Amino acid sequence: MRHVVDARGTSVGLPGRVERVVSLVPSLTEWLVVAGVGERLVGVTDWCLEPADALAGLARVRGTKNPDLAAIRGLEPDLVVANAEENRKLDVQRLEADGLAVFVTMPTTVAGAVAELRELAAAVGDLPRAAALDADLVAAVAGAYRRRPARRVRYACAVWRDPWMWVGRRTYAADLLGLAGGEPVLDDPATRYPRLDPATMAALAPELVLLPSEPYEFGAADAEEVAAAFGGSRVELVDGRALTWYGPRIPAALAGFRELLEGAA
Numbered sequence: 457m458r459h460v461v462d463a464r465g466t467s468v469g470l471p472g473r474v475e476r477v478v479s480l481v482p483s484l485t486e487w488l489v490v491a492g493v494g495e496r497l498v499g500v501t502d503w504c505l506e507p508a509d510a511l512a513g514l515a516r517v518r519g520t521k522n523p524d525l526a527a528i529r530g531l532e533p534d535l536v537v538a539n540a541e542e543n544r545k546l547d548v549q550r551l552e553a554d555g556l557a558v559f560v561t562m563p564t565t566v567a568g569a570v571a572e573l574r575e576l577a578a579a580v581g582d583l584p585r586a587a588a589l590d591a592d593l594v595a596a597v598a599g600a601y602r603r604r605p606a607r608r609v610r611y612a613c614a615v616w617r618d619p620w621m622w623v624g625r626r627t628y629a630a631d632l633l634g635l636a637g638g639e640p641v642l643d644d645p646a647t648r649y650p651r652l653d654p655a656t657m658a659a660l661a662p663e664l665v666l667l668p669s670e671p672y673e674f675g676a677a678d679a680e681e682v683a684a685a686f687g688g689s690r691v692e693l694v695d696g697r698a699l700t701w702y703g704p705r706i707p708a709a710l711a712g713f714r715e716l717l718e719g720a721a
Contacts, residue, residue: 460579463540463562463572470557471534474580478533479504480523481542484561485511487573487703488537491583499531506697523547529554535579537561565631566710567597569702589704596707600635600714608639609717612657612689613666613699614674614682621649622657629699632706636713637721638664654685664720665689670696690720 459467478499479485485504488497489511499515501523515531518524520542528536533556538548540562548558559579563569570593577586611633613623623629623640626648630640641660644650665682667674674693683691694716698709 462559464560468557468559474534476533477535479537481539483701483703484537490704491586563628593706600710605637609720610641610662611638611664612641612662616672619651624648637717658686662689665691666694668694668696668699
């Protein structure tokens with residue numbers, strides 16, 4: 457038996473070699489596959505969609521917020537991978553009460569996400585492409601820090617509507633956009649996802665309003681509505697996975713949002 461420490465500061469006991477993994481986090485499912493977990497990945501959520509070919513035929517354990525705990529137990533995993541934002545604390549506690557090892561991540565910065573992926577790689581072990589992935593991510597983050605522009609674009613980024621919710625400062629998405637050259641118009645350190653109606657947000661006069669494709673799937677009709685409400689602000693539909701799926705997508709996400717923000721500037 458060996459022990460690793462997750463983002464909660466919790467010591468997680470694991471066998472010398474992890475043979476069976478269940479992932480409850482779509483972005484981490486993608487990272488595990490790309491890192492080379494192979495057939496040791498035995499179960500994923502209904503929202504784990506990429507890479508599609510590698511996930512075909514795997515056991516599905518329902519959603520991130522309502523996982524089938526009995527199905528997870530039935531898969532007899534050596535390790536369950538979870539996230540403090542994607543998954544409910546109660547579900548993690550119930551799995552641990554059943555004797556399952558759960559490794560929880562909760563990054564609020566891009567650099568923190570890269571560090572947590574490195575720790576997860578150590579927990580899973582024997583991931584042949586993890587070291588190369590880590591090197592790519594470290595280089596991408598270092599490059600983003602070097603290239604951060606002096607002129608930063610004031611933005612608002614929605615994550616939901618009915619009620620309207622927005623990206624706050626203490627989030628992975630805000631840090632990603634900050635590295636790419638953005639500055640949030642919201643400055644509320646106490647709230648990760650503030651609830652503000654469009655009129656209130658429009659009064660803050662963002663230069664750019666971002667409407668991602670997930671978790672709420674904003675579309676053209678939403679963009680038209682927001683453009684009318686915000687007057688002179690530029691409105692862009694963006695890839696929600698690039699914004700929130702930390703892992704192999706980080707380098708392209710930093711480059712893509714930097715290009716978008718430079719265009720808005």
